[in-house]
Amino acid sequence: LLPRLRPLSKSTAVSLLRPYHSYDHPPPPGPFTLTESTILSAAIPHIPSHGFTHTALSLGATDVGYIDASTNLFPNGAFSLVHYHLYTQRLALAKNEHILSPVLKGGEKPLGVGGKVKALTWERLMANREVIHRWQEALALMAQPSHLPTALSELSSLSDEIWFLSGDTSVDTSWYTKRASLSAIYAATELFMTTDKSPNFHDTREFLDRRFMDVQIVGGTMGSMAQWAGFTGRAGLNILRSKGVRI
Amino acid sequence: MMSTAPLRANPHELPNPAKRDFLTSALRVNQAGELAATLIYKGQTPPIVSSHPHLRPLMKHMYDQEASHFSTFNALMAKHRIRPTAMYPLWTLAASALGWGTAIMGREAAMACTEAVETEIGGHYNGQVRVLLEMAEQMEKNGEDIGPELKQLISTIRRIRDEELEHLDHAVVNDAKQAVPHELLTGVIRAGCRGAIWISERV
Numbered sequence: 074l075l076p077r078l079r080p081l082s083k084s085t086a087v088s089l090l091r092p093y094h095s096y097d098h099p100p101p102p103g104p105f106t107l108t109e110s111t112i113l114s115a116a117i118p119h120i121p122s123h124g125f126t127h128t129a130l131s132l133g134a135t136d137v138g139y140i141d142a143s144t145n146l147f148p149n150g151a152f153s154l155v156h157y158h159l160y161t162q163r164l165a166l167a168k169n170e171h172i173l174s175p176v177l178k179g180g181e182k183p184l185g186v187g188g189k190v191k192a193l194t195w196e197r198l199m200a201n202r203e204v205i206h207r208w209q210e211a212l213a214l215m216a217q218p219s220h221l222p223t224a225l226s227e228l229s230s231l232s233d234e235i236w237f238l239s240g241d242t243s244v245d246t247s248w249y250t251k252r253a254s255l256s257a258i259y260a261a262t263e264l265f266m267t268t269d270k271s272p273n274f275h276d277t278r279e280f281l282d283r284r285f286m287d288v289q290i291v292g293g294t295m296g297s298m299a300q301w302a303g304f305t306g307r308a309g310l311n312i313l314r315s316k317g318v319r320i
Numbered sequence: 321m322m323s324t325a326p327l328r329a330n331p332h333e334l335p336n337p338a339k340r341d342f343l344t345s346a347l348r349v350n351q352a353g354e355l356a357a358t359l360i361y362k363g364q365t366p367p368i369v370s371s372h373p374h375l376r377p378l379m380k381h382m383y384d385q386e387a388s389h390f391s392t393f394n395a396l397m398a399k400h401r402i403r404p405t406a407m408y409p410l411w412t413l414a415a416s417a418l419g420w421g422t423a424i425m426g427r428e429a430a431m432a433c434t435e436a437v438e439t440e441i442g443g444h445y446n447g448q449v450r451v452l453l454e455m456a457e458q459m460e461k462n463g464e465d466i467g468p469e470l471k472q473l474i475s476t477i478r479r480i481r482d483e484e485l486e487h488l489d490h491a492v493v494n495d496a497k498q499a500v501p502h503e504l505l506t507g508v509i510r511a512g513c514r515g516a517i518w519i520s521e522r523v
Contacts, residue, residue: 094402095469096469097468245408246408248403
């Protein structure tokens with residue numbers, strides 16, 4: 074029987090995407106080794122000045138005492154910086170205590186799941202503020218065919234993380250629609266943010282609010298239509314049954 | 321660069337991506353199965369009960385148990401962040417149609433459908449319990465702590481397997497074997513179940 078325990082997922086990157094989340098056991102190791110993480114975390118502060126480039130990577134390597142040639146550890150080059158940024162910022166979302174377990178003063182209503190999703194999405198967008206002027210480089214790197222799968226999987230993991238942290242427990246088709254819509258909202262807003270020069274990203278905030286409103290309206294309309302169709306169908310069926318049709 | 325495999329320094333890690341993958345796909349299939357079961361009973365109940373009112377308590381009892389299994393697995397899926405099967409809408413349609421269709425064919429056919437589904441499900445849960453017990457045994461041999469999660473999962477699936485087999489007994493007692501195309505009906509339904517299980521493990 075045990076030979077049956079073959080991993081169903083082939084590539085390492087994809088198999089880490091949604092592992093069974095255990096509360097008794099620590100999670101599987103991330104996509105970066107210790108050495109890689111050390112160099113990358115040292116390179117992150119250089120991104121605002123040098124962008125998502127090889128230069129930032131070598132500066133990071135020399136900062137922690139490795140030689141310049143250590144950047145050969147990264148066959149994906151500057152994309153590793155982008156990947157590391159996406160990965161660490163996603164994991165940092167869980168630390169938003171003020172959203173996830175706020176101390177409520179008297180009379181304050183707790184944020185529902187929707188409110189937390191909006192708040193966490195904004196937090197994640199703001200986590201890009203230091204590097205936003207370089208983000209278009211990152212987007213260009215992510216768009217490369219060899220890097221696109223990783224970038225998309227990070228986006229979907231981000232969406233899943235936000236919904237999970239907000240307390241979503243749906244496990245039907247809405248699991249997919251919620252994550253797909255949030256991924257689209259996040260990607261669009263992040264792109265908008267790269268050209269936003271307003272103070273405190275005020276325009277981005279409004280853009281995000283409008284996107285959420287769109288999804289709410291469309292979702293609400295679809296839901297109402299489905300509800301009407303369901304009621305009409307069931308009513309028709311019950312009428313036929315009351316007439317004696319054996320269905 | 322591929323990350324290196326974790327060293328055996330942490331004995332409390334649930335090692336082996338295969339084990340995590342197994343748990344993920346096992347719970348996904350179980351949730352899909354219970355979804356189908358609740359919909360089959362929901363579809364079967366009105367036609368059956370209108371022609372055989374004495375079967376109402378039995379149908380209600382079986383439906384209630386399936387509904388509780390369904391919510392158990394829903395909670396486990398949400399807790400362990402497992403993606404539900406993408407075939408959810410398709411299984412919803414298929415299970416409702418199956419329940420309603422076999423009920424229209426008659427009481428014996430509905431019971432035969434229950435018999436077929438419960439036989440497959442019982443065997444499926446049995447196999448899962450076996451694999452989980454082997455996993456637990458292996459972890460114990462390696463000196464790793466299984467953890468309360470796994471133990472709880474094993475006992476939950478055992479209990480649910482027993483309840484499914486109880487439904488099987490009810491179906492047989494209620495003349496499931498009397499259904500007119502019995503072999504054909506149960507054969508087709510069992511094959512469909514096996515196919516659905518195979519697909520839900522992957523998709």
